[in-house]
Amino acid sequence: MRLGGRVQSLNIKSADIQMSIYESGDEGARLLPVSLSEWEERAEKKLDAGSFGYVHGGAGAGDTMRANIDAFQTYRIRPRICMDISNRDLSVKLFGHKFTAPFLFAPIGVNSIFHPDAELAPAKAAAKLGIPYILSNVSTMDLEKVAEVMGDGIRWFQLYPPRNHELTKSFLSRAEAAGYSAIVVTIDSTLLGWRETDLRNAYLPFLSGHGMGNYFSDPVFCSMLDESPEKNRKAAVKVALDEGNNICFTWKDLDFIRQQTKLPILLKGVTHPDDAIVAIEHGVDGIIVSNHGGRQLDGAIGTLEALPFICEAVKEKVPILMDSGIRRGADILKAMALGASAVLIGRPYVYALAVAGQMGVEEVMKHLFTETELQMAISGRTSIQELDRSLVMKVN
Numbered sequence: 001m002r003l004g005g006r007v008q009s010l011n012i013k014s015a016d017i018q019m020s021i022y023e024s025g026d027e028g029a030r031l032l033p034v035s036l037s038e039w040e041e042r043a044e045k046k047l048d049a050g051s052f053g054y055v056h057g058g059a060g061a062g063d064t065m066r067a068n069i070d071a072f073q074t075y076r077i078r079p080r081i082c083m084d085i086s087n088r089d090l091s092v093k094l095f096g097h098k099f100t101a102p103f104l105f106a107p108i109g110v111n112s113i114f115h116p117d118a119e120l121a122p123a124k125a126a127a128k129l130g131i132p133y134i135l136s137n138v139s140t141m142d143l144e145k146v147a148e149v150m151g152d153g154i155r156w157f158q159l160y161p162p163r164n165h166e167l168t169k170s171f172l173s174r175a176e177a178a179g180y181s182a183i184v185v186t187i188d189s190t191l192l193g194w195r196e197t198d199l200r201n202a203y204l205p206f207l208s209g210h211g212m213g214n215y216f217s218d219p220v221f222c223s224m225l226d227e228s229p230e231k232n233r234k235a236a237v238k239v240a241l242d243e244g245n246n247i248c249f250t251w252k253d254l255d256f257i258r259q260q261t262k263l264p265i266l267l268k269g270v271t272h273p274d275d276a277i278v279a280i281e282h283g284v285d286g287i288i289v290s291n292h293g294g295r296q297l298d299g300a301i302g303t304l305e306a307l308p309f310i311c312e313a314v315k316e317k318v319p320i321l322m323d324s325g326i327r328r329g330a331d332i333l334k335a336m337a338l339g340a341s342a343v344l345i346g347r348p349y350v351y352a353l354a355v356a357g358q359m360g361v362e363e364v365m366k367h368l369f370t371e372t373e374l375q376m377a378i379s380g381r382t383s384i385q386e387l388d389r390s391l392v393m394k395v396n
């Protein structure tokens with residue numbers, strides 16, 4: 001099996017990727033999936049019910065999770081023809097860094113329930129491909145270890161803001177020291193949504209110690225415990241869950257975070273235009289339109305439905321990123337056309353991680369890159385800057 005043999009990192013060429021897949025037929029049928037649904041099926045076979053249910057599930061009846069996907073069907077692309085599409089560029093620049101493509105790895109915690117390499121696998125894939133990696137605060141691997149394997153790969157740190165401000169300061173200064181170049185503050189999950197699959201499976205990964213790397217390696221966190229995490233893991237997990245996500249969080253706490261770091265701050269979990277405006281007044285440098293992949297507030301608006309209203313309110317004052325439901329190149333084009341500066345990829349890379357570790361993650365991201373580049377070109381555009389509102393039409 002040959003996989004992306006001629007593909008150079010940071011110099012991905014869609015034609016090379018397509019050809020490497022066609023040529024892999026020399027050795028019989030391809031062993032790795034091409035389509036996302038097949039990665040998902042294989043992940044389901046490989047993982048135990050609890051771990052698969054954790055990534056696959058949403059909140060409540062799953063209405064918002066479906067709305068995220070369905071929203072992409074309410075827009076259609078209107079291609080232009082007879083354009084010279086020989087030179088194509090999918091790169092974007094954000095906060096002073098150039099990315100290979102207009103997407104990033106969404107922060108996904110507790111990766112050790114999917115693969116023993118946990119966050120190290122997607123982090124290495126990200127660095128290799130020139131795609132930024134957003135490390136979750138509830139990662140199994142601590143943030144310094146992830147930084148080490150990424151070399152100079154672009155990395156951002158996602159913070160669930162702790163109740164204790166000293167702990168917040170400690171996470172932020174560790175992230176700065178380890179070369180993370182932006183902070184993502186996630187604000188839609190101060191309480192865990194009603195996740196019926198996980199409730200049925202009686203499954204919460206943190207209880208068995210997954211996702212505690214950043215907490216257990218933090219000196220301020222350890223000073224809050226009666227005993228070290230090694231001595232009493234159960235007690236340490238309980239403190240991390242109690243302290244780890246500030247249910248009393250208000251804009252004042254965001255001001256506190258703003259004062260602690262000079263790094264760009266992006267607020268993740270915004271779906272209301274009024275919140276986007278207030279967030280900018282409180283000094284954020286970017287907005288991430290997200291409903292957490294439909295895992296939190298069931299019945300909430302799909303993010304592609306929310307995006308145009310937020311862009312209209314923000315008036316290009318700061319970049320707007322979005323996630324939830326991005327599965328294909330067409331989805332990425334539609335989000336960019338409606339005003340996103342970049343999108344975050346969530347579940348798709350987790351399924352590939354579960355099936356084939358770092359190699360799987362690279363495959364999925366390269367396929368997404370290729371599909372996006374081809375789609376952009378076939379719709380008569382050659383760069384991300386050309387993806388404006390005229391590219392799409394609302395159809396229902």
Ligand SMILES: Cc1cc2nc3c(=O)[nH]c(=O)nc-3n(C[C@H](O)[C@H](O)[C@H](O)COP(=O)(O)O)c2cc1C
Pocket residue numbers: 054055056068106107108109110136137138158186268290291292293294323324325326344345346347348350
């Ligand atoms: C298993 C899992 C774990 C997640 N962990 C985090 C996290 O630690 N921090 C965070 O901000 N978002 C987290 N998210 C939400 C993602 O960052 C992202 O918003 C969501 O996956 C996008 O939806 P999609 O997967 O349907 O594309 C998680 C999502 C999943 C599926």
Ligand SMILES: CCCCCCC(=O)C(=O)O
Pocket residue numbers: 109138160189190191192245292295
């Ligand atoms: C108390 C918040 C924990 C969030 C856990 C990770 C996550 O974001 C998710 O499962 O979704």
